[in-house]
Amino acid sequence: MQEAAERADSILDGTFRAIRPGVKWTHGETTVGSCDLSRRRAVMTIVSERQRGGFLGVVERYWRKSGYEITSVNSSQRFPAIYAKSLDGFGIRLSIGGEGQAFFEVATPCVEKSAVADPTAETDGHNYAGGPIPRPDIRDDFWSAPTRPPRI
Numbered sequence: 001m002q003e004a005a006e007r008a009d010s011i012l013d014g015t016f017r018a019i020r021p022g023v024k025w026t027h028g029e030t031t032v033g034s035c036d037l038s039r040r041r042a043v044m045t046i047v048s049e050r051q052r053g054g055f056l057g058v059v060e061r062y063w064r065k066s067g068y069e070i071t072s073v074n075s076s077q078r079f080p081a082i083y084a085k086s087l088d089g090f091g092i093r094l095s096i097g098g099e100g101q102a103f104f105e106v107a108t109p110c111v112e113k114s115a116v117a118d119p120t121a122e123t124d125g126h127n128y129a130g131g132p133i134p135r136p137d138i139r140d141d142f143w144s145a146p147t148r149p150p151r152i
Contacts, residue, residue: 001032001037001108001111001112001113001114001115001116002114002115002116002117003111004036004037004090004108004109004111005030005037005039005108005116005117005119007088007090007108008037008038008039008090008106008107008108009039009106009119009120009121011086011090011092011106012039012041012104012106012121013121014062014066015059015062015063015092015094015104016041016124018058018059018062019055019058019059019062020058021140021142021143022124023043023044023045023047023102023124023140023143024043024044024045024124024125024138025041025042025043025044025045025123025124025125026041026042026044026123026125026126026127026128026129026133027040027041027118027119027121027123027127027128027129028040028041028042028103028105028129028133029129029130030116030118030119032116034113035110035111035112035113036107036108036109036110036111037107037108037116038105038106038107038108039105039106039119040103040104040105040106041103041104042101042102042103042104042128042133043101043102043103043104043136044101044125044126044136044137044138045136045138045139045140045143045144046099046100046101046136046137046138046139046140046143046144047096047100047101047102047136047143047144048100048143048144048145048146049077049100050145050146051142051143051144051145052080052096052100053080055096055102055143056080056082056094056096059082059094060073060082063082063084063092066086067086067087068084068085068086068087068092069084069085069087070082070083070084071083071084071085074095079095079096079097080095080096081093081094081095081096082094088109089108089109090106090107090108090109091105091106091107092104092105092106092107093105093106093107098135099135099136100136100144101135101136125138
């Protein structure tokens with residue numbers, strides 16, 4: 001399980017490196033099942049409705065370039081999502097929640113049970129791991145651009 005957790009972390013690390021301009025994020029909960037686990041991250045940068053399509057597009061292009069198969073797309077205007085699968089059987093998800101908050105999850109295939117350490121990647125902002133994650137609260141000139149251009 002520890003090796004699978006590290007692989008899940010590497011999928012998330014690569015995805016976040018591909019997002020430009022970068023976003024602030026925090027670790028979410030790691031859940032462990034009988035033979036699998038999930039790693040999660042929540043984006044603390046507000047992704048405006050205007051920028052959601054672009055955000056999802058950046059991630060989808062990176063996943064395709066990385067050899068991940070896009071298995072499903074939810075094209076909901078309000079709560080869109082993309083689902084993918086790596087060649088080695090990891091399930092990958094990006095979903096947009098309330099107030100434009102993006103959530104990432106990587107679920108491992110069934111592996112041999114073992115102890116699992118917390119993720120080692122440093123969050124880019126406050127680390128809410130182990131507690132409730134608040135709504136996104138960080139504005140960015142690009143990702144948080146208003147729905148309508150400001151009036152001049």
